[in-house]
Amino acid sequence: MHSNRYCNRIIVLPFSVLLEIRVKPDNSGVVTDGVKHSMNPFCEIAVEEAVKLKEKKLIKEVVAVSCGPQQSQETIRTALAMGADRGIHVEVAGKDYETLGPLQVSKIMAALAKKEDAQLIILGKQAIDDDCNQTGQMTAALLDWPQGTFASEVSLDGDKVKVVREIDGGLETIKISTPAVLTADLRLNTPRYATLPNIMKAKKKKIANVKPADLGVDLTSRLEVLKVEEPPQRQAGVKVETVEDLVGKLKETGRI
Amino acid sequence: MALRSAVTRLLSSSQKCAAVTVSRAQGTAAATVKDKVWPHSAKEPRSKVAFNWRDALDLEGQLTEEEIMIRDSFRDYCQEKLMPRILMANRHEHFHREIVSEMGELGVLGPTIKGYGCAGTSYVAYGLIAREVERVDSGYRSVMSVQSSLVMHPINAYGTEAQKEKYLPRLARGEILGCFGLTEPNHGSDPSSMETRAKYNPSSGTFSISGAKTWITNSPVADIAVVWARCEDGRVRGFILERGMKGFATPKIEGKFSLRASATGMILMDEVEVPEENLLPNVSGLGGPFGCLNNARYGIAWGALGAAEFCFHAARQYTLDRIQFGVPLARNQLMQKKMADMLTEITIGLQSCLALGRLIDEKKAAPEMISMLKRNSCGKALDIARQARDMLGGNGIADEYHIIRHVMNLEAVNTYEGTHDIHALILGRAITGLQSFTVEK
Numbered sequence: 221m222h223s224n225r226y227c228n229r230i231i232v233l234p235f236s237v238l239l240e241i242r243v244k245p246d247n248s249g250v251v252t253d254g255v256k257h258s259m260n261p262f263c264e265i266a267v268e269e270a271v272k273l274k275e276k277k278l279i280k281e282v283v284a285v286s287c288g289p290q291q292s293q294e295t296i297r298t299a300l301a302m303g304a305d306r307g308i309h310v311e312v313a314g315k316d317y318e319t320l321g322p323l324q325v326s327k328i329m330a331a332l333a334k335k336e337d338a339q340l341i342i343l344g345k346q347a348i349d350d351d352c353n354q355t356g357q358m359t360a361a362l363l364d365w366p367q368g369t370f371a372s373e374v375s376l377d378g379d380k381v382k383v384v385r386e387i388d389g390g391l392e393t394i395k396i397s398t399p400a401v402l403t404a405d406l407r408l409n410t411p412r413y414a415t416l417p418n419i420m421k422a423k424k425k426k427i428a429n430v431k432p433a434d435l436g437v438d439l440t441s442r443l444e445v446l447k448v449e450e451p452p453q454r455q456a457g458v459k460v461e462t463v464e465d466l467v468g469k470l471k472e473t474g475r476i
Numbered sequence: 477m478a479l480r481s482a483v484t485r486l487l488s489s490s491q492k493c494a495a496v497t498v499s500r501a502q503g504t505a506a507a508t509v510k511d512k513v514w515p516h517s518a519k520e521p522r523s524k525v526a527f528n529w530r531d532a533l534d535l536e537g538q539l540t541e542e543e544i545m546i547r548d549s550f551r552d553y554c555q556e557k558l559m560p561r562i563l564m565a566n567r568h569e570h571f572h573r574e575i576v577s578e579m580g581e582l583g584v585l586g587p588t589i590k591g592y593g594c595a596g597t598s599y600v601a602y603g604l605i606a607r608e609v610e611r612v613d614s615g616y617r618s619v620m621s622v623q624s625s626l627v628m629h630p631i632n633a634y635g636t637e638a639q640k641e642k643y644l645p646r647l648a649r650g651e652i653l654g655c656f657g658l659t660e661p662n663h664g665s666d667p668s669s670m671e672t673r674a675k676y677n678p679s680s681g682t683f684s685i686s687g688a689k690t691w692i693t694n695s696p697v698a699d700i701a702v703v704w705a706r707c708e709d710g711r712v713r714g715f716i717l718e719r720g721m722k723g724f725a726t727p728k729i730e731g732k733f734s735l736r737a738s739a740t741g742m743i744l745m746d747e748v749e750v751p752e753e754n755l756l757p758n759v760s761g762l763g764g765p766f767g768c769l770n771n772a773r774y775g776i777a778w779g780a781l782g783a784a785e786f787c788f789h790a791a792r793q794y795t796l797d798r799i800q801f802g803v804p805l806a807r808n809q810l811m812q813k814k815m816a817d818m819l820t821e822i823t824i825g826l827q828s829c830l831a832l833g834r835l836i837d838e839k840k841a842a843p844e845m846i847s848m849l850k851r852n853s854c855g856k857a858l859d860i861a862r863q864a865r866d867m868l869g870g871n872g873i874a875d876e877y878h879i880i881r882h883v884m885n886l887e888a889v890n891t892y893e894g895t896h897d898i899h900a901l902i903l904g905r906a907i908t909g910l911q912s913f914t915v916e917k
Contacts, residue, residue, distance in 0.1 A: 294541070301545060414549040416583035416595035423542055 229281045230270045230340040232304065233329060234263035236288070236295040237349040249318065249448050250349075259295050262344025264302075266404040268411040269374060270342050271303035278376045279340070281305045285332060287325055289313040293427060300422035301414035307427035308332065312439065316432075319441035321350075324432075326358035331435035333363060338399065340381070345370055345403040356403035366396035370405040530789075532823040538830060539600070546597065547604040550584060551611075558612045562737060566613065566881050569732070571739040573653070573697060579620060580650025586628035592644035594628070600833035603778035610779035611786045614885035615738035617779045622693045623647060625772035627654030630702050630714055634756040634764060639716065643700065655726075657689035657703035657717075657743045658765045664691075665898050666913075667704070667712075668762055672745065674705035674715065682749045683707075685715060689743040691892070695726040696741040702756070703743060704765050714756035714764050723748040734888035770843050773850040773893050774836065780889055781825045783882045784857035787864035788818040790879055794868050805867070814863050821856040829853070844906045851899035858886040 236257035244251050259267075270282045284299035286292040287310040296307035310328055312320050333341055346353035360367035368374070368383030372391070375382045385392045386405050414422075432439055460466045470476045528534070536544065561572055579585055583595045584605050590596035602624070610617035628647050631639055646652045663670050672687025685705050695701065701717045701724075717724055723746040732740060756764070792815055795805035805811050832849055835841040861883045865872040873880050890896055905911045 294545075297541065297545060301549070413553045413582055414545065415581065416546055416550075416587055416597055416601075418583075419542060419545045419549065420595060420597060422545075 229283060229336060229338045230273065230279050230342055231283045231285055231329070231333060231336060231338045232263070232267050232270045232299060233285050233287075233325070233341070233343045233355070234267055234295050234299050235260045235286065235344070235347050236292065237347055243448055243450050247447050247449055249445065257291055257294070259298050260344050260347050260349075262346060262348070262404055262406070263295075264344075264411040265406065265408050266342040266344050266402075267299045267302050267304060268409045269371075269402075269404055270340075271412075272409065273374075273376065274303065274305075283308060283336060283338070285310065285329070287312050287320065287328055287432075289317055296427055297422055298414065300425045300427075301419040302412060303418065304425075306425055308336075308430055309427050310430050310432060310435075312432060316439050319443070320439065321441060321443060322352050322354035322358055323442060324437065324439050325355050326362055327437045328432055328435060329355070329359045330362040331437055332430075333359075333399070335435070340398060341365075341401045343401070343403050345405050353403075356401050360401040363399070363401070365399050365401055367401045367403075368394060368396055369403040371402050372405050372407040374402060374408065529819060532819060533827055535826050535830060539604075543598065543601050543604060546601045547608065550582065550605050551608045553578070553582060554608045554612050558609070558616060562613045562616070562881075563875060563878075565737040566615070567736075567875055569736045571615075571619075571697065571737060575616060576619060576623065576653050577650040580648060583648075585620065585648050585650060586624045586632070586644070588624075589628060589632050589644070589648075592632070592640055593648040594644065598833070599774065599836040600830060602775055603829055603833050606775040606779035607782035607785075609782070611782035613737050613881070614779065614783055614889050615735040617775075617782075618693050618735055618889075619738050621772045621775050621779070622656055623650075623654055625775060626656035626768050627700070627702055629771050630656075630756060630759075630764065630768050631716070633767065634714060634759040635716075636753075636757060638753065639756070643716070652699040653694055653697060654700045654702060655692050655694040655698040655743070656765075656768065657692055657695075657701050658769075659689060659691050661688060661690045665895060667765065670704070670706060670712070672703070672705040674707050674713065674750075676708065676752075677749075680749070681752050683715060683752065683755065685717070685745050685748045685750055687745050689745075691729070691740060692726075692743050693735070693738055693740055695743050696728040696739045698726065701726075701743055702768075703745070707760075711760040712762055712764065713760050715750050716754040716756070717743075717745070717748060717750055718754075721748050721750065734884045736884075766843070769893055770846050773846050774832065776889060776893055777832070777846070777849040777853040778826075778829045780853040780857035780886065781822055781829065783886060783889075784818070784822050784825075784853075784860040787857075787861045787879050787882050788815065788822060790877065791815070791818075791864035791867045794871070794877070811867060814867060818860045818863065821860065825849075825853050825856060844903060847894065847899040847902045850893065851896055851903075854886065854890040855896050858883075858890045861886050 237260045242251045267284065273279050274282050282304040283306055284296050284304040285308045286295050289312065293309055296309055300307055329341060341359060343356045343359070345356065356369055357367060368381060368385065370386045371383045372386045373384035379398050380395050381398060381400055381402070382393065382395050383402060385394065386407070458469065460469060467476070539547070557578065558575065564570070565572055576585075586594045587597045587602050587605060588599055606617055606621065609620055628644060631643050643652070647654060658667055660670050660672065670687070672685065672689065674683045674685045676683055685703065687705060689703065692701075699719050703715050703717050704712055705715060706712050725744040726741050727744065728739060728741045759767070792806070795811050798805045828849055832841060832845055835845065861879060865879045865883050868877055868879060871877050875881055894902070901912050
């Protein structure tokens, strides 16, 4: 395939999620101190897709962007080890990070996409900690770009992208023009293990540091978290002897 | 990378909603059970530094970011791709040749070699790699050690440029598999009295090699063999033999109850004509094979602790889950003492391996240091595995619980590459200046 005039640069946005969830004693949130982070699985799939497109020589450069505190750099390095060319770390720490949500991230992405002159943005469809499934869609709206979400197959064709989407009814195939936003679903690909030589090469790749203010992005949240609590504990069931007993009990508790 | 397999398993079912709910509930249910047994962090005394039984002396904090990434990536591969195969591979004594190519793809074969398609990473990274593989199985780690330290290393350290170009890239990719022929049926701990002979034929420019080697990991399926033979001038030298050479045979050793997931056999040589280009010219004498063995022994020092860690963690989980006399087994003092001993030895062992790895990287390590840690790690790991087996009671002898497989394997690991006792003699000589290997002065 030639003609990468149209698809020069892809930005991927890998996020990290906690490996162990425990609610804070004051129910204000989830414990994050000292808990190990790992790249969001859907983001791994997004990075893998971007690297695959580069290996097929359909695009020239893959940029990995992550928003968060110092630890986000690890996530970027993992993306670099998988094959991304360079990284951008948008520093968001402390209180700002606790209230960082899809709206703020998509504003950052929109600003970066314009600054970096990207043709494609690929994200994971959702983060497995908050399950929002909003960042991709919001980013596309802010940029007024077409979007191919829940992608299980992506193919580039000139300046168009064919996306097969996993929807409730089955599979939907759409064709959208670049520049565009794609979000990766589970079956898009199987992410590679970072090989030793690539991990070592990743050390030399550049990660630029950027502040949200530099991009003209306001991080104030429109949401306030009132309470975080664990789901109710499973209660023991009741064993009954006959079908009549079962029907009786169901009527008793107002189920039928 | 760690979360990927869990999510794939949960979400690949058609009922995505149900699966996601399950993953949420599972998290809390697990926490609840552990709450009853093990005080939740909310009740623990508020201290700045929490004790982490998984990493008691913060090995993690002493590794570089690169070493952590290498370890994490390879750990994922081992747990996701090797662990599912090992039960049946060990039970039916089947060697999965594919794993060599898979490891080659990941770039973990000959990782410390610079150039020739190898990663050129630190010795500490090599140790971390060995620990992750052996956490799954010592047989798999033996295959990796042989390829990296006993085949690629001698070619790199003692070979010609032509030999390096010819063999190293293919060995690194796992395209070809090698083996190391030093031990003989009548000469194990005492390689200097080996009977394998290499006679030079000036007319054909070849060496005729005859002899028998035994207990050779990989030999039945190996493409090349680095064989050590005594030449006419009395010096021991290394030769690269290739499958297909006339007189070269590699029968499998049957009835093995250790390292069953790796293929072990003999190397029988009956006047094998080896071209002189296949001689490793840059070393003569036993220093050659010993240099390779030290390289491998270092990896084994880390690896054995990986096996010990698996046994420790498995025994801990089992004793937390199993209820007898109304309480979990882990409530008992005898169980806790055993686990305290395991934790201590593994933690101290890992710290010593890290210190040694850093010394090797700085070129400040002596062979006796490696002997000391190979001996310590293997001896302690075997002990830990046996204790863990005991803690599992009857279930401990079932291969489904994996511990008995580690017990079997570690018997060989404690013995090969220098037995526990031989390393003691190496250290004794260094301590006293008096050798006690032979009966003469």
